[in-house]
Amino acid sequence: MQYLFSVIHDEIELATAEEAAAIDVFNERIQTEGYWVFAGGLTAPDAATVVDNRRDQALVTDGPFLESKEYLAGFWIIEAPDLDVALALAGDASKACNRKVEVRAFR
Amino acid sequence: MQPQGRGAGVPLNDALSAIGRAHREEWARVVASLARRFGDLDIAEESSAEAFAIAVERWPVDGVPPNPGAWLTMTAGRRAIDRLRRESKRENKHREAGLVIDADPHEPLGAIDDDRLRLIFTCAHPALAMEARVALTLRMVGGLSAGEIARAFLVTESTLGQRITRAKAKIRAAGIPYRVPAAHDLPARVSGVLAVLFLVFNEGYLATGRESDPMRPALTAEAIRLTRLVRVLLPDDGEVAGLLALMLLTEARAPGRISASGELVPLQEQDRGAWHPALITEGHSLVRERLASGVAPGRYQLLAAINAVHTSARDFRDTDWSQVLALYDQLVRLDPSPVVALNRAIAVAELDGPEVALAELEDLEPALAGYHPFHASRAELLRRLHRSSDAAVAYQRAIDLAGNTAEVAHLTRRRRQLRPA
Known part of the structure; x- marks a missing residue:
């Protein structure tokens, strides 16, 4: 199964050099172990742009879709046989990036 | 004259009691084996329930099968296959998204x-x-x-x-x-x-709701039954043994715990002669077994040991409080929560007097302000220090927060019996 690890954070600061280094170590490990599918860190939410083309014309707005205290700072997509394996990896991921991680399975 | 029974038919009561026994002994096994075979808890649960319903029809007529568990598993398995055939779409779905059917081979499961x-x-x-x-x-x-x-x-x-x-x-x-x-x-x-x-x-032993009976023996019995099952499956786990011992030693005191008028009876007033000797013996033997193992005890083992001290005393005054306190000291190291500190302070009151214990309670107030046992314990200490009006306030706080009807009745009487200062 594939799982999305969403990195949830409530401050605008990006990862420190130490956190970034720990994330690199974790990424290398899960690549070696075969869990890695994809991962990435995101820019701050105030640099987001929302596009809504559900009607006739695409409406472009500056800023995040939702003004919320917590936002998505980055994510991993991993391949794991079950939730127990995913949760163990998410624990290591949370430690590496020093932020909360939400785990959801892809359908 | 009654006609002779035909075929293998058995009296209805015998068949029904065999089904009741099979339900207690085999339900989990039937559900569990189907869940593994079909990789779906829904199918496992529904087919198992159907198998028991079929048994209610068949066993009085055909007789009780020699191996009820195997009969039920086989019948439930057939129902599951029928169901999957009928809903073949669902089968595909469950294959796509279902549970991992077999254990990961890289993890040896052993015993x-x-x-x-x-x-x-x-x-x-x-x-x-x-x-x-x-x-x-x-x-x-x-x-x-x-x-x-x-x-x-x-x-x-x-x-x-x-x-x-x-x-x-x-x-x-x-x-x-x-x-x-x-x-x-x-x-x-x-x-x-x-x-x-x-x-x-705990929900059976001291129900939290005001709408509920104060004690629900069916729930405590079910918890003990399931813990016994876990102990059969994990016989070497000290905490499983500890929890079973804790439950048995707590359940043993149930007969003396609610008065005829429906009030909770505190430990010091309980009729120890009414306690359940077989449960105490079994609980003590589990505690001794854990002590003999020489492995450092976990939380449940320590709680069981504390209950073993209480159930060993012939009288409340004979309680070995220094032993109780030593066990709480160990527990505090494992679990430094305010609730454990509160229970430790109650043992301190018996050894060093209510004043010392009350001082310890004051530190816990911020954390336990919404926890009724805190106020009930504080009220008892204040009573012993003859601070009646403070005690009355603390009893009232405990009554407002408590949900259990027997406990409310007990606290209400204690508050009424306070002597004016």
């Missing part, structure tokens, strides 16, 4: 490879909310009906049904495995299972 254990670990998985774990464990492992569980936890049957349905859906969607956890996860996961069983026990 604890039992389907029932997989079922227990799945139902008590930490990714499920506690109330869902409780409901699912009682339904899937305990075999209680949704109605029985709903009544026990004072929710409607439809709420309870939704809770179970949602939990099963999460198990499927999130990929919660049907597997005994790996060795390095085992202690944490066992402790999650024990937390579920202890919650069920």
Whole structure:
């Protein structure tokens, strides 16, 4: 199964050099172990742009879709046989990036 | 004259009692083996329930099969296959999204490879909310009906049904495995299972709701039965033995615990002659077994040992309080929570007097302000220090916060009996 690890954070600061280094170590490990599918860190939410083309014309707005205290700072997509394996990896991921991680399975 | 019974027919009562026995002894095994075979808890639960319903029809006519468990598993398996044939779409769906059907081969399961254990670990998985774990464990492992569980936890049957349905859906969607956890996860996961069983026990031993009977022996009995099952499956786990001992030594005191007028009777006033000697003997022997193991005890083993001290004393005044305090000191090191500190302070009061204990309680006030046992204990200490008006306020606070009717009745009497200062 594939799982999305969403990195949830409530401050605008990006990862420190130490956190970034720990994330690199974790990424290398899960690549070696075969869990890695994809991962990435995101820019701050105030640099987001929302596009809504559900009607006739695409409406472009500056800023995040939702003004919320917590936002998505980055994510991993991993391949794991079950939730127990995913949760163990998410624990290591949370430690590496020093932020909360939400785990959801892809359908 | 009655006509002779034909075929293998047996008296209805014998057949029904055989079904009742099979339900107690075989339900979890039937559900667990189907869950593994078909990779789906829904199918396992529904087909197992159908198999028992068929037994109610067939056994009085055909006789009780020589191996009821095998008969039920086979019948349930056939029903499951029929169901899957009828709903072949669903079969595809469950193959796509279903549970991991077989254990990961890289994890040796050894002596604890039992389907029932997989079922227990799945139902008590930490990714499920506690109330869902409780409901699912009682339904899937305990075999209680949704109605029985709903009544026990004072929710409607439809709420309870939704809770179970949602939990099963999460198990499927999130990929919660049907597997005994790996060795390095085992202690944490066992402790999650024990937390579920202890919650069920406590809800039976001292119901939290005002709408409920103060004690529900059916729930404590079910918790003990399931803990015994976990002990059979994990015989070397000290905390499993500890929790079983704790439950037995607590349950042993149930006969003296509610007065004829429906009041909770505190330990010092209980008729120790009414306590259940067989449960005490079994509990003590488990505690001794754990002591002899020489392995450092966990939380439940320490709580069981404290209860062993209480149940060893012929009289409240004979209680070995220094032993109780030494055990609480150990417990505080494992679990530095304010509730443990409160219980330790109660032992301190017996050894060093109420004044010392009251000073310890004052430090706990911020953390335990909403916890009625804190105010009840504080009221008792204030009473012993002849601070009647302070005690009355503390009793009232405890009464306002307590839900259990027998406890409220007891606290109300204690407050009424305060002597004016």
